[in-house]
Amino acid sequence: MFFKLNTSIGQPFYVQLMQQIRHAAESGALQDGDQLPGIRTLAEELVVSPNTVARAYSELEHEGLLELRQGSGAFLTIKRRARGLTERVQAASRKVEDLIEELHQEGLQDNEIWRLFETALFHRAEIGAE
Amino acid sequence: MFFKLNTSIGQPFYVQLMQQIRHAAESGALQDGDQLPGIRTLAEELVVSPNTVARAYSELEHEGLLELRQGSGAFLTIKRRARGLTERVQAASRKVEDLIEELHQEGLQDNEIWRLFETALFHRAEIGAE
DNA sequence: ACCACTGTACTGCTGTGATGCTACAGTTGT
């Protein structure tokens, strides 16, 4: 598996792992029914405690993205809605990358770009929340 | 002042505050030399500890965006580079909002969009870091 | 000189992320 954790980003390991698994599922790198590495295996690979991986897996199970079968392993369960989402996500991903590239050409820094996204999404969330 | 903190986002108050002040500076809402509200005043408005505001201010001072003068207050100091950045940021801001809107029309959720930005910017960061 | 304002510094509490360890329980292949 090709996950990678970043200590300097300040984000919890288990959250990073969750994000990466979600992304892998949405982008099609992982398919419905695929088996994920075992908790201990992955923990050893990433040099973290098995507990940490277990937590990520179990939270993803609550979200319905994973099915954990004791004794056999962890398997991806991609819902109906998500099928067909893959292409859209891939297309969207390209657009996002393009925009970032464009803004970068214009002399904006990564963190400035990040801030723009953040505030833009904040606005939506606030409106949506009320 | 028009700052607003969000408890449900999981981001520290002081970071949120920093982001919003930076954004206000970059977007032109705050000008060079402008005085910011006092620590206690702002703290009371946002219903947080004065300490929290103090931390945000002091970190921004290290970044060089603020000048803190004990006894008189906090003042914005916008560097040369930043001048002229304003229009670009505003333009960029619009592009970002447009893209988010577009993706949303295509049926993507906020958190999925968020994830896309995150991974896209991560890639850049990783490349830049190595 | 004084007072009301500014930022500063310190101390302590609390929640949480992460780890290590241990023991348990279901599944699968031999």
Added chain:
DNA sequence: ACAACTGTAGCATCACAGCAGTACAGTGGT
């Protein structure tokens, strides 16, 4: 049946981030 794998669960522990409260120190107007 057994062995070797899977996930589950519960602890204790450590470190650190976020936040609050409180007392201190500089500044400026009167």
